Amino acid sequence: MLLYHDLRAPNPRRVRIFLAEKGVAYDTIEVSIAAAAHQTQEFRRKNPLALLPVLELADGKVLRESMAICRYVEDVQPEPNLFGVDPWERAQVEQWNRHAELEVFYPIAQVFRNSHTFWTGRIKQAPEFAEIMREQVAARFEWLDDELADRPYIAGSRFTVADITALCAIDFGKVSDIRIDATARPNLAAWHKRVSDRPSAKA
Numbered sequence: 095m096l097l098y099h100d101l102r103a104p105n106p107r108r109v110r111i112f113l114a115e116k117g118v119a120y121d122t123i124e125v126s127i128a129a130a131a132h133q134t135q136e137f138r139r140k141n142p143l144a145l146l147p148v149l150e151l152a153d154g155k156v157l158r159e160s161m162a163i164c165r166y167v168e169d170v171q172p173e174p175n176l177f178g179v180d181p182w183e184r185a186q187v188e189q190w191n192r193h194a195e196l197e198v199f200y201p202i203a204q205v206f207r208n209s210h211t212f213w214t215g216r217i218k219q220a221p222e223f224a225e226i227m228r229e230q231v232a233a234r235f236e237w238l239d240d241e242l243a244d245r246p247y248i249a250g251s252r253f254t255v256a257d258i259t260a261l262c263a264i265d266f267g268k269v270s271d272i273r274i275d276a277t278a279r280p281n282l283a284a285w286h287k288r289v290s291d292r293p294s295a296k297a
Contacts, residue, residue: 095120098140098148100127104199104266105160106147107297111258112164114294116171128212161191164255176255183250190249190256197234199263201227205270231272235279242281246288253289261289 097113097120099106113120125131125146132144140148141158149157149166157163168177178184207213208224238260242248248256264274264286276283289295 095152096150097122098125098137098146098150099123100125100132100146103127103146104203104262105145107265108160108258108262109147109149109163110297111262111294112167112176112255114297115174115176115253115258115292116167118167118171161255176253176258178254187249187254187256191254191259194248194256194259194263198231198238198260199266201230201234202263202267202270202272205231205272206266210270228270228272231267235274235282238285239279239282242285246285248285253292257285257289261286261295265290 095118097106097109099110099122101107101124125137127146131137132141132146138144140150140156143158145158147158147160147163149163151157157166165177168175176187178187204227205224207217208219208227209221213219238248245251247253248260264272267273274283274286
């Protein structure tokens with residue numbers, strides 16, 4: 095397997111952490127977003143949307159969405175299980191992974207896109223929207239802190255893909271000065287340390 099990725103982007107990191115948890119071997123090709131390498135005609139043949147990551151299989155088949163890649167790998171190599179072992183747990187993991195994507199990842203990404211100088215002149219920015227999203231992130235951190243008061247991981251008693259999504263989202267927030275206040279959000283901070291200490295988090 096060949097993974098096209100950018101080391102600094104959060105979605106490729108989701109896939110790298112997932113592959114590390116699975117112990118799957120793969121090769122990589124760096125596609126720098128800062129250098130606009132994802133916008134080249136060559137890369138757009140892999141993904142016309144010019145988004146990362148992209149996974150290319152040995153037979154030339156291509157997957158170009160992070161959760162689709164993770165689900166494919168889960169089916170090919172079921173253990174360790176990261177999507178749920180029975181209908182109820184699979185539903186819980188799906189629910190919490192979507193919460194992590196829509197309630198945490200999305201607003202953090204919008205703060206970055208609409209306020210950071212990296213995007214100045216690259217895209218049309220709306221700084222006021224960025225501040226609205228920053229307030230939403232603060233509210234969601236409070237919500238997650240309450241949720242994590244009685245369980246060690248996002249979707250329950252064990253580490254799953256939902257933790258990977260939430261970790262990558264929250265870590266990506268640092269570039270926009272979004273951080274967990276450990277005093278105000280002790281449960282969220284404890285979870286963050288727990289998942290950050292896993293060897294896969296360095297992938």
